Amino acid sequence: MTFAEPAAETCAGERDCKHGRGTNGCDDCKVRLFSVCGALEPEELDELDHLSQVKNFAAKTMLFDQGALAGSVFNLTEGIVRLYKSLPDGRRQIVGFALPGDFLGLALMDRYGVAAEAVTPVRVCRFTRAAFLTYVDGKPHLLRRLHEFAGHELSLAQDQMLLLGRRNADEKVAAFLLNLQARYGRIGAKSVNVPLPMSRQDIADYLGLTIETVSRTLTKLAKEKTVVVVPDGVRLLSTDRLDQLAAA
Amino acid sequence: MTFAEPAAETCAGERDCKHGRGTNGCDDCKVRLFSVCGALEPEELDELDHLSQVKNFAAKTMLFDQGALAGSVFNLTEGIVRLYKSLPDGRRQIVGFALPGDFLGLALMDRYGVAAEAVTPVRVCRFTRAAFLTYVDGKPHLLRRLHEFAGHELSLAQDQMLLLGRRNADEKVAAFLLNLQARYGRIGAKSVNVPLPMSRQDIADYLGLTIETVSRTLTKLAKEKTVVVVPDGVRLLSTDRLDQLAAA
């Protein structure tokens, strides 16, 4: 989940980059962008790098709000971000968790379609929308990559619709755990130990359940030796069983 | 809902275009494409038009299947198409209904992420993926428009996640009716009479409900004078009440 857009130029919880490089960006960004944009020329990477600015956000602070003017594009380099939509009465649907390497605001629309909050302390590379657009506009192949990327995002969203509309609690939780494991794997931390830095409430709001049901489902999976619940995460004992539950 | 991709070069239910223009497309396409792509030069429109081919599909036939190689991009000119994902056990989630003017396969990925079936008899303008890509590649502004469009699609998908995960049956049905009304309005048929060419099963699979619940909800709305259920559709008596239920 990496699609939404950035808003506030100055945010509560925002601190200076420890790199102290001001507007010059950081190497993290190069790496991450490369993975999205495919083969860029070194000078292009440099150019892009110069457009970025490192920013930090404390846990629970908002990177941008739903409907806010989309002033920035972010690349998440550290931490976890939740993206969500809310109903006026407070009901909330988390539409995705962004992990390191993910982009926020890549849709390049003029307003953010979702809100984004730091789950953990977060570091991002920020581009102003204008600069990013200017950079991108002259590069059709990049535009193409971006569009492909958008298609992929849409496909993930549709998978989540299937999950929300047609799966039961066990299947939802199993799919969530496997999905998180796979994503951690892609950023170099593949393991049966799956950290869950987000709260039960976050998981519930992502899966269309309540905290109690999430909790009960996890203890149920634990009782049948499918997972072990540990502080701040779970250990997967039987991915087979989880696969069976999540059955795509 | 206009985002997915085309597959079969020849489909059951496929018939020749009554226009009899073979690979030369039809005027409908010009109009529809214009609405998505913004101001194109007349010669560009012609060029695009020449790439298209009109095809017809009978009701209940498949335009393309989930996971099939995405060989075509379609522009729907007549009829309604359902886009869906399925679970191995047959549970189905409809992720969107395409109305005239909508595109299918615009994500331009190599495989279709969802299946597409004609709900009613359908007419489309078809472009081969290759031709469409070639056409688009030289036109950065078109690529930009396409990307914006993708962002809009994603935003709609996220709204649907909120609906599926956090709304009750009444709210789901109300939102569905208002949404359909608005979309018919955009293609020139704004009216309190909302045709429902899709079956109750389709509506249920779109809203994450069962046929029975959809039916009961509609009769409930009818009893409280919010709608009138008529053959093949509903008449909206109190959009205020529906708005209140759907409350974004």
Added chain:
DNA sequence: TGGACGCTTTGACCCATATCAATGCCGGTA
């Protein structure tokens, strides 16, 4: 004209998940 079939509606009942309410389990801090 009358089945027969497919779809929708309605009713009765049930169950998965929500809701409400303790209780437990830290981690911070006074």
Added chain:
DNA sequence: TACCGGCATTGATATGGGTCAAAGCGTCCA
């Protein structure tokens, strides 16, 4: 060390929507 506040877990109960079953109701066709 003890208190406090914020989650998470667990238990008891309620309920919205699912499931199962039976009518309605058109439409097509023999």
